[in-house]
Amino acid sequence: xAVPKIVLFYAFTPLADPRAVQLWQRSLGEQWNLxxxxxxxxxxINATLGGTVENLKQYVxxxxxxxxxxxxxxxxxxxxxxxxxxxxxKVRPELVSFGAVDEIAVDEDGVVDSGVRLAPExxxxxxxERGEDVVFFDGRNAFEAAIGKFxxxxxxxxxxxxxxxxxxxxGAYDDLKGRPVVxxxxxxxxxxxxxxxxxxxxxxxxxxxxxxxVRYGETFGDQGLWEGSLYVFDERMHVEFGDDTVPxxxxxxxxxxxxxxxxxxxxxxxxLRLFCTxxxxxxxxxxxxxxxxxxxxxxxRPREDAMTGLSHDNHRATA
Ligand SMILES: [Zn+2]
Ligand SMILES: [Zn+2]
Numbered sequence: 001x002a003v004p005k006i007v008l009f010y011a012f013t014p015l016a017d018p019r020a021v022q023l024w025q026r027s028l029g030e031q032w033n034l035x036x037x038x039x040x041x042x043x044x045i046n047a048t049l050g051g052t053v054e055n056l057k058q059y060v061x062x063x064x065x066x067x068x069x070x071x072x073x074x075x076x077x078x079x080x081x082x083x084x085x086x087x088x089x090k091v092r093p094e095l096v097s098f099g100a101v102d103e104i105a106v107d108e109d110g111v112v113d114s115g116v117r118l119a120p121e122x123x124x125x126x127x128x129e130r131g132e133d134v135v136f137f138d139g140r141n142a143f144e145a146a147i148g149k150f151x152x153x154x155x156x157x158x159x160x161x162x163x164x165x166x167x168x169x170x171g172a173y174d175d176l177k178g179r180p181v182v183x184x185x186x187x188x189x190x191x192x193x194x195x196x197x198x199x200x201x202x203x204x205x206x207x208x209x210x211x212x213x214v215r216y217g218e219t220f221g222d223q224g225l226w227e228g229s230l231y232v233f234d235e236r237m238h239v240e241f242g243d244d245t246v247p248x249x250x251x252x253x254x255x256x257x258x259x260x261x262x263x264x265x266x267x268x269x270x271x272l273r274l275f276c277t278x279x280x281x282x283x284x285x286x287x288x289x290x291x292x293x294x295x296x297x298x299x300x301r302p303r304e305d306a307m308t309g310l311s312h313d314n315h316r317a318t319a
Contacts, residue, residue, distance in 0.1 A: 004081035013068035035084035115195025115206035139185035148228025188212035217241035229259035251276035
């Protein structure tokens with residue numbers, strides 16, 4: 001029986017001809033009936049793909065034959081077989097859209113001057129040694145952190161990755177510049193860049209969680225320093241690392257714990273709000289506050305206490 005899986009990987013490595021890599025990756029994806037997203041840039045590749053385990057293995061094997069991709073760290077997780085609507089393979093200026101393409105240099109070893117990599121075990125050692133001084137710095141969008149994060153983490157007020165540079169330059173985190181700062185994100189790709197941007201801005205001791213939350217969750221589940229659910233950029237929308245995980249999100253209707261975002265009922269609106277299972281039916285009848293203001297009466301108006309929507313501009317962006 002075909003077992004559906006999802007692979008997540010990236011490589012920062014100089015690509016002389018991103019367009020050629022794009023065409024190659026697209027034909028590979030088509031050959032193995034994969035769906036999902038691949039971004040290619042002059043700085044490397046970033047991919048999240050779904051398919052059968054056999055087909056994905058063939059795809060990964062071939063992809064690793066490209067010299068710059070030989071060492072990719074592929075994270076596997078269970079899929080449903082319908083996790084992505086289609087296959088999308090694109091060339092972009094950046095692997096992740098920080099809007100900082102000119103600030104980042106990439107060589108054969110990856111991003112130049114990025115944070116020190118910490119495996120999950122090494123992260124625990126750092127916390128054991130340095131205790132409360134260690135700062136967890138969430139490298140994701142705020143709505144992702146709303147359902148799960150590292151205990152006590154700093155969650156920057158960013159709606160999209162593009163907001164990070166302004167957020168760092170605002171001075172809001174300058175008091176952390178002398179402390180050990182551990183950046184983390186879903187699979188690690190965003191922290192390669194973020195940790196580099198932080199070092200360039202005078203943060204003195206910056207680490208990045210190697211393999212991201214995905215690898216940490218595989219190692220320690222939610223018995224360690226992680227709390228709640230992990231937001232993922234596919235149809236699953238969230239994953240948990242244990243059977244008894246309590247998501248950190250709160251239903252915008254009743255306040256019950258939930259990890260499930262629902263789209264605004266207005267077609268074309270990307271705003272997400274958290275609803276619990278009991279209130280999920282309401283999600284299909286309620287506009288977000290922005291839509292209710294723009295097109296009043298198009299759908300039943302949300303109640304005052306339901307207006308805690310989170311903007312979610314790059315829901316479809318690769319983690
Ligand atoms: Zn509820
Ligand atoms: Zn809306």
